[in-house]
Amino acid sequence: MVQEVIGEVLVRIRPNEEERAFIEGLMREIENIARGRAEELGLDIKPYFVGSLAKDTYLAGDHDVDLFMAFPLDTPLEELRGKGLELGKAIAERLDSYEVAYAEHPYVRARYKGVKVDIVPCYDVDSWKDVRTAVDRSILHTKWVLENLHGRNDDVRLLKRFLKGINAYGSEIYVRGFSGYLAEILIIKYGSFLDVLEKADFMLRQKIIDPAGWLKSEPEIAMKTIKREAEGDKPLIVIDPVDPRRNVAANLGWEKFGRFYFKAHQFLEEPLVEFFFPTESTGENYLGELRRKRTHLVTLLFKKPQLVDDLILPQLERSARGFEKALRRENFRVLGWDYGYVGEEAFIMLELDRIVREKITIKPGPEFFTERGWDFYRKNERVWLIGKRLYAEKRVKESIVDVIVELLEKNQVALGKQVREFIHSADILVDYVPGELKREAYLFLSRKKWNLKG
Amino acid sequence: MVQEVIGEVLVRIRPNEEERAFIEGLMREIENIARGRAEELGLDIKPYFVGSLAKDTYLAGDHDVDLFMAFPLDTPLEELRGKGLELGKAIAERLDSYEVAYAEHPYVRARYKGVKVDIVPCYDVDSWKDVRTAVDRSILHTKWVLENLHGRNDDVRLLKRFLKGINAYGSEIYVRGFSGYLAEILIIKYGSFLDVLEKADFMLRQKIIDPAGWLKSEPEIAMKTIKREAEGDKPLIVIDPVDPRRNVAANLGWEKFGRFYFKAHQFLEEPLVEFFFPTESTGENYLGELRRKRTHLVTLLFKKPQLVDDLILPQLERSARGFEKALRRENFRVLGWDYGYVGEEAFIMLELDRIVREKITIKPGPEFFTERGWDFYRKNERVWLIGKRLYAEKRVKESIVDVIVELLEKNQVALGKQVREFIHSADILVDYVPGELKREAYLFLSRKKWNLKG
Numbered sequence: 008m009v010q011e012v013i014g015e016v017l018v019r020i021r022p023n024e025e026e027r028a029f030i031e032g033l034m035r036e037i038e039n040i041a042r043g044r045a046e047e048l049g050l051d052i053k054p055y056f057v058g059s060l061a062k063d064t065y066l067a068g069d070h071d072v073d074l075f076m077a078f079p080l081d082t083p084l085e086e087l088r089g090k091g092l093e094l095g096k097a098i099a100e101r102l103d104s105y106e107v108a109y110a111e112h113p114y115v116r117a118r119y120k121g122v123k124v125d126i127v128p129c130y131d132v133d134s135w136k137d138v139r140t141a142v143d144r145s146i147l148h149t150k151w152v153l154e155n156l157h158g159r160n161d162d163v164r165l166l167k168r169f170l171k172g173i174n175a176y177g178s179e180i181y182v183r184g185f186s187g188y189l190a191e192i193l194i195i196k197y198g199s200f201l202d203v204l205e206k207a208d209f210m211l212r213q214k215i216i217d218p219a220g221w222l223k224s225e226p227e228i229a230m231k232t233i234k235r236e237a238e239g240d241k242p243l244i245v246i247d248p249v250d251p252r253r254n255v256a257a258n259l260g261w262e263k264f265g266r267f268y269f270k271a272h273q274f275l276e277e278p279l280v281e282f283f284f285p286t287e288s289t290g291e292n293y294l295g296e297l298r299r300k301r302t303h304l305v306t307l308l309f310k311k312p313q314l315v316d317d318l319i320l321p322q323l324e325r326s327a328r329g330f331e332k333a334l335r336r337e338n339f340r341v342l343g344w345d346y347g348y349v350g351e352e353a354f355i356m357l358e359l360d361r362i363v364r365e366k367i368t369i370k371p372g373p374e375f376f377t378e379r380g381w382d383f384y385r386k387n388e389r390v391w392l393i394g395k396r397l398y399a400e401k402r403v404k405e406s407i408v409d410v411i412v413e414l415l416e417k418n419q420v421a422l423g424k425q426v427r428e429f430i431h432s433a434d435i436l437v438d439y440v441p442g443e444l445k446r447e448a449y450l451f452l453s454r455k456k457w458n459l460k461g
Numbered sequence: 462m463v464q465e466v467i468g469e470v471l472v473r474i475r476p477n478e479e480e481r482a483f484i485e486g487l488m489r490e491i492e493n494i495a496r497g498r499a500e501e502l503g504l505d506i507k508p509y510f511v512g513s514l515a516k517d518t519y520l521a522g523d524h525d526v527d528l529f530m531a532f533p534l535d536t537p538l539e540e541l542r543g544k545g546l547e548l549g550k551a552i553a554e555r556l557d558s559y560e561v562a563y564a565e566h567p568y569v570r571a572r573y574k575g576v577k578v579d580i581v582p583c584y585d586v587d588s589w590k591d592v593r594t595a596v597d598r599s600i601l602h603t604k605w606v607l608e609n610l611h612g613r614n615d616d617v618r619l620l621k622r623f624l625k626g627i628n629a630y631g632s633e634i635y636v637r638g639f640s641g642y643l644a645e646i647l648i649i650k651y652g653s654f655l656d657v658l659e660k661a662d663f664m665l666r667q668k669i670i671d672p673a674g675w676l677k678s679e680p681e682i683a684m685k686t687i688k689r690e691a692e693g694d695k696p697l698i699v700i701d702p703v704d705p706r707r708n709v710a711a712n713l714g715w716e717k718f719g720r721f722y723f724k725a726h727q728f729l730e731e732p733l734v735e736f737f738f739p740t741e742s743t744g745e746n747y748l749g750e751l752r753r754k755r756t757h758l759v760t761l762l763f764k765k766p767q768l769v770d771d772l773i774l775p776q777l778e779r780s781a782r783g784f785e786k787a788l789r790r791e792n793f794r795v796l797g798w799d800y801g802y803v804g805e806e807a808f809i810m811l812e813l814d815r816i817v818r819e820k821i822t823i824k825p826g827p828e829f830f831t832e833r834g835w836d837f838y839r840k841n842e843r844v845w846l847i848g849k850r851l852y853a854e855k856r857v858k859e860s861i862v863d864v865i866v867e868l869l870e871k872n873q874v875a876l877g878k879q880v881r882e883f884i885h886s887a888d889i890l891v892d893y894v895p896g897e898l899k900r901e902a903y904l905f906l907s908r909k910k911w912n913l914k915g
Binding site: 260300363391397 | 754838912
């Protein structure tokens with residue numbers, strides 16, 4: 008039964024011979040271009056392929072090329088940045104199109120035959136002791152996986168697709184899920200896809216995973232890593248096989264680990280293809296949810312800023328939290344929030360207990376016998392004491408739209424810096440969303456988006 | 462201008478010759494009965510009149526007789542209680558009617574010619590060092606006031622009437638205002654009614670009033686009193702002229718002192734008879750207040766327990782606070798509450814932000830990887846994680862009446878012990894009160910009851 012499901016999934020995620028041949032050809036072609044261009048520029052670099060293509064752990068149809076141009080260790084950092092970018096552009100000119108992207112240092116993001124090709128300069132390190140920039144470790148990761156995977160590539164594919172299916176894949180800061188490298192390590196450590204699922208509880212309790220035995224060979228550094236990560240209350244501490252200073256699971260949050268924990272359990276109880284390829288819910292309707300819960304949906308709809316996800320998503324989250332806090336101060340209770348974008352439209356959704364509040368609020372004032380007490384007493388019409396503190400009525404805006412507009416005008420909502428101006432000119436929709444957001448609204452209000460029993 | 466107002470008030474509060482003669486006659490008559498009955502019972506007691514009649518500081522028409530039967534200091538306490546009650550009854554039999562009331566020890570509460578007569582046994586003390594029961598000091602208080610008032614009796618009357626008018630009179634625990642004795646001390650200390658009003662801010666800042674100079678004659682005991690009361694954060698510390706261990710203002714709360722503070726200021730700015738005799742607001746309507754504020758009024762109406770105010774009022778207050786807390790947990794916000802009784806009907810009024818809530822609430826659960834986490838996960842239909850904690854939706858009652866009924870059924874409201882059963886069978890009225898409570902509802906919702914600006 009499990010094997011049937013796994014077989015059915017493997018057919019869909021294992022690249023076939025045609026795809027393999029295409030990818031192999033593409034890589035050889037790009038490598039040749041890279042070598043040729045480097046020679047022309049008189050650069051002493053080695054090209055490496057890293058990432059899931061290089062490790063043969065990519066999912067069918069999901070093949071981005073990561074070409075790393077490794078400079079000798081004695082290259083000054085400035086030179087690496089300059090020459091690296093120059094070389095990247097020179098290679099990309101032979102491909103279909105490209106743009107310059109920015110991480111720790113600039114790199115070239117090209118496209119070739121429909122495939123994304125990142126061309127990244129780095130140092131040619133042999134050991135973690137040489138690591139100088141954040142990307143240098145990638146070459147070591149690739150080597151380690153190739154040396155240790157011993158043919159369990161399909162198990163990695165299954166685990167990655169499972170994590171994607173249950174929405175726990177991706178180590179980006181706005182995802183906080185499992186990285187591909189972490190999935191590979193878990194397969195290497197526990198043996199197979201099913202073994203990893205069965206170990207969900209065990210690994211949480213064991214907490215520390217040390218596949219390369221750093222605790223023996225570099226106890227001091229490894230213990231320091233463990234201490235730091237334990238203080239950060241991480242669900243897992245996986246000491247990087249290529250660098251004892253690093254927790255591979257540093258970006259894994261409790262929520263995504265928890266999803267894995269429960270979904271692994273569910274899958275072992277009742278294995279279904281849907282864990283890997285969830286069916287999109289349709290036909291359900293967010294207005295029904297609002298009626299069922301007797302809550303309200305307020306949506307801020309605005310133009311999506313032209314920023315990468317790494318920037319925009321954390322700022323939208325920060326802004327949603329800002330609304331929750333600001334509205335709570337105004338006596339609206341936010342039962343939940345969500346954010347995201349669809350096409351060119353970004354949104355923040357807030358589920359509220361009500362959309363009209365009382366017309367007055369009770370404002371606490373200072374102690375009565377102070378100068379400020381007398382001011383408060385003079386300024387307000389209805390003033391009374393509770394203990395030694397003065398209180399007064401204050402007339403306030405009633406409707407949620409007026410309240411939000413006023414909060415924004417007075418800058419009383421903590422918003423992400425680069426999304427602020429967009430939010431300030433947002434449309435505010437109450438208990439209604441346009442067609443393209445209906446599904447998002449339903450998944451949010453029904454909590455299907457996060458429901459562990461989804 | 463001030464003098465005109467004071468003159469007008471004095472005409473209404475100073476007892477006229479007829480009233481004085483009636484009271485004098487009444488007191489002599491009762492004293493004779495008391496002496497005669499004591500002699501018949503072979504008791505060696507001295508009758509004393511105490512309180513405002515004895516001190517000639519009573520308000521016209523407001524004349525309760527306090528007759529204290531002072532036993533020799535060597536009388537055992539049990540004998541004083543027994544013989545005291547016996548004597549009280551013997552005296553009262555010659556009056557119109559009586560009942561036995563209970564304080565620290567039992568005493569007789571009689572009526573005679575339309576006047577209330579309390580007959581209280583006590584010890585015949587000369588000094589605070591002899592004081593054995595709470596009432597023994599009264600004789601000393603009366604003596605001290607008579608010796609020190611020097612004809613300023615009308616000033617005491619004015620101050621008492623003023624305090625009554627602004628709702629700050631009475632040292633009962635459920636009032637926390639000024640006692641008559643405290644009013645007398647303030648007149649003796651500061652000179653006149655207007656002087657006391659002008660000193661409102663001064664006395665608060667000086668804090669300690671020591672009219673009998675205990676800080677010199679008994680510094681240790683007086684300092685101990687001051688320390689204790691200062692720790693209790695009392696607005697005033699008035700060392701009792703007859704007992705350095707006692708703060709005469711011990712029961713004065715900040716709210717009532719604050720009322721005095723602002724009203725004294727207002728009166729000096731614009732003296733009006735209304736401060737002494739406030740006009741009852743009429744014609745105003747609580748439903749208008751509800752519309753103005755867009756809030757809701759929930760009234761619990763129940764049979765008044767047959768208890769004295771000292772017992773019932775604090776318990777009603779405790780119960781009102783109990784509802785505030787319990788309803789806040791249920792996501793109803795209580796903007797204010799009030800309690801009291803009219804005739805045989807007691808009530809608790811709650812001003813709420815709404816009377817219908819959402820149909821679901823979000824229930825926080827345990828950490829997901831625990832036994833209880835699994836239980837929670839299994840029991841609930843929609844479960845999700847925030848951090849490592851599980852959350853779920855819970856279906857709840859929507860209407861305020863259902864919520865209150867359920868809270869009472871589950872004993873989740875902290876209620877006063879002797880009012881609990883009455884509240885449990887209360888009628889729950891929403892945005893409506895019967896005719897006899899309309900005025901109470903208006904005074905509460907408009908905050909007129911506490912408004913410092915009248």
